Amino acid sequence: xxxxxxxxxxxxxxxxxxLGRMFAIAARRMGYRVHTLSPDEDTPTGQVSDVEIQACYDxxxxxxxxxxxxxVVTYEFENVPLATAEAAAExxxxxxxxxxxxxxxxxLREKTFxxxxxLPVAPFRAVRSLAELExxxxxxxxxxxxxxADFGYDGxxxxxxxxxxxxxxxxxxxxxxxxxxxxxxxxxxxxSVVAARGMxxxxxxxxxxxxxxxxxxxxxxxxxxxxSPRVANDAVEMARTxxxxxxxxxxxxVEFFLAAGGRLVINExxxxxxxxxxxxxxxxxxxxxxxxxxxxxxxxxxSTEQLRPAAMANLLGDLWQDGEPxxxxxxxxxxxxxxxxxxxxPRPGRKMGHLTALAADIATAEQRVRAARSALARRxx
Ligand SMILES: Nc1ncnc2c1ncn2[C@@H]1O[C@H](COP(=O)(O)OP(=O)(O)O)[C@@H](O)[C@H]1O
Ligand SMILES: [Mg+2]
Numbered sequence: 363x364x365x366x367x368x369x370x371x372x373x374x375x376x377x378x379x380x381l382g383r384m385f386a387i388a389a390r391r392m393g394y395r396v397h398t399l400s401p402d403e404d405t406p407t408g409q410v411s412d413v414e415i416q417a418c419y420d421x422x423x424x425x426x427x428x429x430x431x432x433x434v435v436t437y438e439f440e441n442v443p444l445a446t447a448e449a450a451a452e453x454x455x456x457x458x459x460x461x462x463x464x465x466x467x468x469x470l471r472e473k474t475f476x477x478x479x480x481l482p483v484a485p486f487r488a489v490r491s492l493a494e495l496e497x498x499x500x501x502x503x504x505x506x507x508x509x510x511a512d513f514g515y516d517g518x519x520x521x522x523x524x525x526x527x528x529x530x531x532x533x534x535x536x537x538x539x540x541x542x543x544x545x546x547x548x549x550x551x552x553x554s555v556v557a558a559r560g561m562x563x564x565x566x567x568x569x570x571x572x573x574x575x576x577x578x579x580x581x582x583x584x585x586x587x588x589x590s591p592r593v594a595n596d597a598v599e600m601a602r603t604x605x606x607x608x609x610x611x612x613x614x615x616v617e618f619f620l621a622a623g624g625r626l627v628i629n630e631x632x633x634x635x636x637x638x639x640x641x642x643x644x645x646x647x648x649x650x651x652x653x654x655x656x657x658x659x660x661x662x663x664x665s666t667e668q669l670r671p672a673a674m675a676n677l678l679g680d681l682w683q684d685g686e687p688x689x690x691x692x693x694x695x696x697x698x699x700x701x702x703x704x705x706x707x708p709r710p711g712r713k714m715g716h717l718t719a720l721a722a723d724i725a726t727a728e729q730r731v732r733a734a735r736s737a738l739a740r741r742x743x
Contacts, residue, residue, distance in 0.1 A: 366561075367433040367659040369393035374432035374454065375407055376400070376425075376446065377439030378414070380703040380713060381635050381651075382407030384643060385438060388651035394659075399428045400439075406703040407438065422449040429453035436612060436658045440467045440633055441513055457658040458612040458633050465608060466633045469542045470511045479607050481600055482627050484619075486544040492533045498543040499526050505546035510536045516711065517578020522546065547627050549619035553587050555601040556615045556639035558653040561660035565602055566653065568646065568666050570594045571638045573617075579711060582731065583638040584673045584724045585645065593624045604631060613654040615639060637676065637713070644699045644718040645672035670720040673727035675735045677715040682708035684739075691737035692717060698734040 367373075369392050375382045378400035386396040386407055397413040398405065408414030413431075417424035419442055429435050429450040436457055437447070444467075447460030465471050476483045487498035489508065499506060504526060510519030521528075521535040523543075533541075552575065557567040572587035573580055587594070601616045608614070615636030617629040639650035648656070648664025656663050681687050692700055702715035717738075719731035 364561075364660065366661050371395070371433040371659070372397055372412070372431060373655065373658070374399065374428055374435040374450070375411070376419070376435060376437040376442045376450070378402055378405035378407040379438060380406045380705075380715075382438035383410055383703055384640070384649070384701075385436075385635065385651045385654055386410045388649055389655050392652070392655065394655065397428060397432050399425065404706070406705060409704045419443050419446040422446070425449045426453050429456075434658050436634075436654065437463065438634055441515075442467075458608075458610045458614070462608050462610055462612075462614075462633045466614075466631045468511050469509055469630070470540070472631055473542060473544075475608070476604070476628055476631075479603060481603060482625075484544040484547050484627055484629075486542050489541045489543050492530060492538075495529050495533050495541075495543060496526075499523065499529055502543055502545050506543050507546055508532045508536050508541050508543050511540040511542055516580075516713075517575075520578065547619040547621055547629075549621050549627075551587075551589075551620050552617065552629070553589060553593075553597060553620055554583075554615055554617045554636060554638040555597050556613065556636050556642070556650050557598075557601045557605055558613045558650075558657045558663055559605045559610045560657050560663050561611055562662075564663055565605060566663040566666050567598050567601060568639060568642055568650065569668070570597050571641070573638050577711070579678065579713075580637045580676055582673060582675050582728065583641060584671075584728050585641055585668060586671065586724070588724070589620065590624060593620065593626065596624075596626055600626065600628065604628075608633075612657045613639075613650055637716075638674075640701070640716050641672040641674040641718050642666075642668075643701070645669055645720055671722065671724040671727050672718055672720050673724060673731040674716050674718045675731040676713055677702075677717065677735065677738070678710065679708035679712040679714055680710045681714070681735075681739060683710075687738040688740055689738070691740060692734045695719075695730065695734045695737065697721065698730060
């Protein structure tokens, strides 16, 4: 095995959003330098990095140049094109490898991989035309969800089909491009497992996190999840299988639906730290971001021990609707931590930051984080 990449080295991050920002904060705390590349400037990641390169992902010369200046390249955004990861890999190791990106960035490949690995997924069909959608609806039945195969996030490119007569509307809604039709799962709750795998094949996980979505966007997460020990164990073992079969060197999150009777169904994978793991920043000995750093640098993984029960609430751009949120009010609630991503335009639905609350039990943590978020929306004066 090659020697670990030690503090003082430069790490390259493809993508420049909040995941890269929190990664950069963790990396700088340990004395690494961080370079980021994305098409944007003054980005959440760039603001806290040593070097911010503004280039398109398909500017492969810029990507190679970027990779030559760092010891390892990772990513915070799974829609980086495979060609970009491959160009970077000519000049530096890319972790997780481009093939992990390739499998997980397209829903059809991802589901095909999961099904082939014997892991539980919702029934699904590939859809490439309206006629195929009609056939698939006949096979899967309604309700079902049509999702564009590429570039989905926060519920974008999705349409819930409640009646077979909605096929044309659904096909239009996902942009008439390659899609996946999947059966609708009547879940009791949604949960996730954030896990890491080191260069030596070691595995670490943060247990099960419970997630509540609003308008298809993650709203609140709590950990540890209120699930049975059997469900927790099954979810972690499925995550382990995913990381091993994909040969991940880095962090990956598995999103699950938990249906009646403790039945777990894998919804999707993210080959990077995940929004549901943001609470690890304040609640765990080693955050998911430091864990990504350790994994891609070939260092031993850190302890994932959770110090106290925790809850996280996202702050979306909608909160700015009537002006600047009341930061002082949230800061006045002890045991609540404020994270803001440095984004300049607070558009509705855009993830601008989050709050984390710690408490003696998860119910109190959740209540505290929701109270802090409500306090933000009340204007001073
Ligand atoms: N097959 C399904 N059955 C029930 N709910 C679903 C299904 N697919 C998606 N959803 C809901 O929509 C949310 C977003 O879907 P997801 O596939 O995770 O897309 P994204 O990439 O936008 O996160 C899920 O977290 C869940 O709440
Ligand atoms: Mg999702």
